[in-house]
Amino acid sequence: MKPSAATELTRTLVRIDTVNPPGNERACIEVLAGVLGDAGFALHRQEFAPGRTSLVARIGKGEWPLAFTGHVDTVPLGHAPWSVDPFGAEMIDGRIYGRGASDMKAGVAAFVQACLNRLDALRAGPGALLVITAGEETGCEGAFDLLQNAPLALPSALVVGEPTANRIWLGHKGALWLRGTARGVTAHGAMPEKGRNAIGMAAGAIAHLADFRFHACRHAALGQPTLNVGTIRGGLNINSVPDHCEFTLDLRTVPGQAHADVRAAVAAHVGEHIELSPLLDVPPVWTDAAHPWIARVQQAVRETTGRDEGIAGASYFTDAAALQLAWAEVPVVILGPGEPAMAHQTDEYCLVERIDEAVAIYERLIDGT
Numbered sequence: 001m002k003p004s005a006a007t008e009l010t011r012t013l014v015r016i017d018t019v020n021p022p023g024n025e026r027a028c029i030e031v032l033a034g035v036l037g038d039a040g041f042a043l044h045r046q047e048f049a050p051g052r053t054s055l056v057a058r059i060g061k062g063e064w065p066l067a068f069t070g071h072v073d074t075v076p077l078g079h080a081p082w083s084v085d086p087f088g089a090e091m092i093d094g095r096i097y098g099r100g101a102s103d104m105k106a107g108v109a110a111f112v113q114a115c116l117n118r119l120d121a122l123r124a125g126p127g128a129l130l131v132i133t134a135g136e137e138t139g140c141e142g143a144f145d146l147l148q149n150a151p152l153a154l155p156s157a158l159v160v161g162e163p164t165a166n167r168i169w170l171g172h173k174g175a176l177w178l179r180g181t182a183r184g185v186t187a188h189g190a191m192p193e194k195g196r197n198a199i200g201m202a203a204g205a206i207a208h209l210a211d212f213r214f215h216a217c218r219h220a221a222l223g224q225p226t227l228n229v230g231t232i233r234g235g236l237n238i239n240s241v242p243d244h245c246e247f248t249l250d251l252r253t254v255p256g257q258a259h260a261d262v263r264a265a266v267a268a269h270v271g272e273h274i275e276l277s278p279l280l281d282v283p284p285v286w287t288d289a290a291h292p293w294i295a296r297v298q299q300a301v302r303e304t305t306g307r308d309e310g311i312a313g314a315s316y317f318t319d320a321a322a323l324q325l326a327w328a329e330v331p332v333v334i335l336g337p338g339e340p341a342m343a344h345q346t347d348e349y350c351l352v353e354r355i356d357e358a359v360a361i362y363e364r365l366i367d368g369t
Contacts, residue, residue, distance in 0.1 A: 006113035006359050007096070007352050009035070011089035013072065013105040014098035020073035025134035025142075026053040028072040028105075032112060032132060033057070039116055040123075041130070048145035052134045056150050059115070060127015066366060067129040067155035067327075068115070069143075069319050070108040070162070070336070071136030074100035080346045095349040102338030106350040107161025107358065108132060110337050114362035121366055128366065129155050136319050139177075139280040143322035152323075157293045157331045159365065160318045163338025163350075166305060166357050168297055170333060171286035172314035173222050174253040174321065176262055177279040179246055180205060180270060182234075186243035195241030199234040202245040205270040206232070209249075212269050214262070219254040221313040222284070225262075226252045248279065252315060255286045282321035286313070287331045297333050300364035304357055316343070335361065 003011075016028045029045065033055055037043050041057040048054070058065065077086050077099060084090050086099040096106070115128050122128050131152070135141030146152065182202040187195030206229050214225040227249060234245025253262060259281055267276050287294060289311050302308050313334075320332045337354035 003091070003352070004356050004359070006109050006355050009109040009113060010096055010101065010106045010350065010355055011091070013109060014089040014096065014101050015087055017087050018073050019076050019099065020135060020137045023073050023134055024051045025072050026051045029053040029055045029132065029134070032108070035116065036112065036130070039119055044150050046146055046150045048135065048141055052142065054134045054142040054146055055130070055132040056146065056152065057130040057132070058127065058153065059119070059122045060125060062126035064156035065127040065129040065153055067131060067158045068111040068362070069131040069133065069158060069160055069323065070104050070111065071133045071142065071319060072105060072108060073134055073137050074103065075137050075344045078346055083347055091352065094352050096352060097347060097349045099348055101348050101350040102163045103343035103348070104162050104336060104338050106338050106355050107163065107336030110355050110358035111159065111161050111362050114359045114366060117359070118363055118366045126156065129153055131319070131323065133319055140282060140319050140322040143319040147322060147326055152326060154327060155330055158320060158323065158327065159362065160320050160332065160334040161336035161358070162314070162318050162334050163336050163340045163343055164334055165339055166301065166335060166337055166354055166361060167309055167312065168301060168333055168335055169312050169314050170221065170289060170294065171255070171284065172317055172321070172334065173225070174257070174259065174284035175280055175282050175317045176251040176253060176259045178249040178251070178263065178266065179277045179279055180249060181275040181277070182245045182273065183275070184241065184243045187241040189239035189241060192241050195243070198242045198245040201273055202232060202234060202247050205274045206247060208270060212266065215265070216254060216257050221311060222254045222315070225254050225257060253284055255284045257284070259283065282317050283324070285318070285320045285324055285332055287333065291331045293331045294333065296368050297335065297365065300361050300368070301335070303364060304360045
């Protein structure tokens with residue numbers, strides 16, 4: 001059986017190395033710009049750094065287009081060896097293997113192909129707005145850049161094609177990344193009493209964070225907020241007292257938490273000898289299950305897959321966190337063909353049947369606008 005157009009587009013995108021860093025998303029974006037431009041989409045390319053290209057594609061001239069978003073950068077391959085070529089896009093037993101297959105080039109290919117399949121409907125109705133970004137994996141850099149520099153019409157709703165195995169997720173946790181800095185006094189390693197050890201200061205603060213508690217209620221779908229110490233770096237040589245040490249914190253928040261309050265609570269907990277500075281601040285995303293558009297999404301999924309599952313959410317963040325700064329009242333759903341458990345994994349894959357399923361779901365959403 002001949003692979004579908006969406007499957008082949010997925011394979012084309014997976015074959016392009018967009019590991020971030022460095023990203024180099026431009027080649028991937030140009031493939032998408034080519035097919036969308038040929039179909040009559042108005043295109044806006046935006047680079048926040050050389051080769052770091054995002055794309056806004058618009059078709060239809062009505063107000064309130066349906067928006068789709070996805071990113072084309074991927075995480076690194078990791079240290080474990082792959083059993084397949086990570087950029088080969090091999091099809092084996094109904095799966096496409098490769099870095100980015102699930103997270104999330106299959107999702108991008110699916111909504112692009114759905115729009116291509118519904119060109120007449122899009123031209124006649126409110127149309128579609130495709131926001132395809134670079135730099136999502138390292139903090140939504142492309143999306144934030146688009147907010148400042150690109151034409152973004154206000155949509156009626158936003159579909160985020162991140163991996164959910166075509167299940168409906170109504171939002172995700174927020175992310176607050178902080179850098180903690182300890183500043184000590186250097187001295188000879190044989191005379192540590194003459195210095196003040198910054199690594200020791202940082203280690204003490206990190207140990208104390210084990211007792212940190214969020215003053216927040218558990219979210220029904222997203223669970224509890226979390227805190228993780230991700231990195232620590234300090235010292236210049238073994239025989240000196242280190243006068244500088246940095247560590248990073250990854251806090252994931254739930255709706256209802258104000259990040260300013262969370263940051264203040266962490267600062268008070270670690271003490272004034274630790275300087276905290278923000279690295280990333282993206283709020284949680286959540287759409288009320290009672291929103292009328294969510295019922296339409298549920299119907300589209302049910303008619304396509306036969307499933308009628310409960311509402312869930314993601315622990316990871318998406319570009320919706322950045323885009324909602326401009327689209328605060330726009331309902332959001334995260335729904336894409338990738339396998340959530342395969343994101344960032346060795347031998348990442350996406351099921352081919354999920355890709356075609358996603359196309360059909362997206363087509364139903366376009367038909368319902």
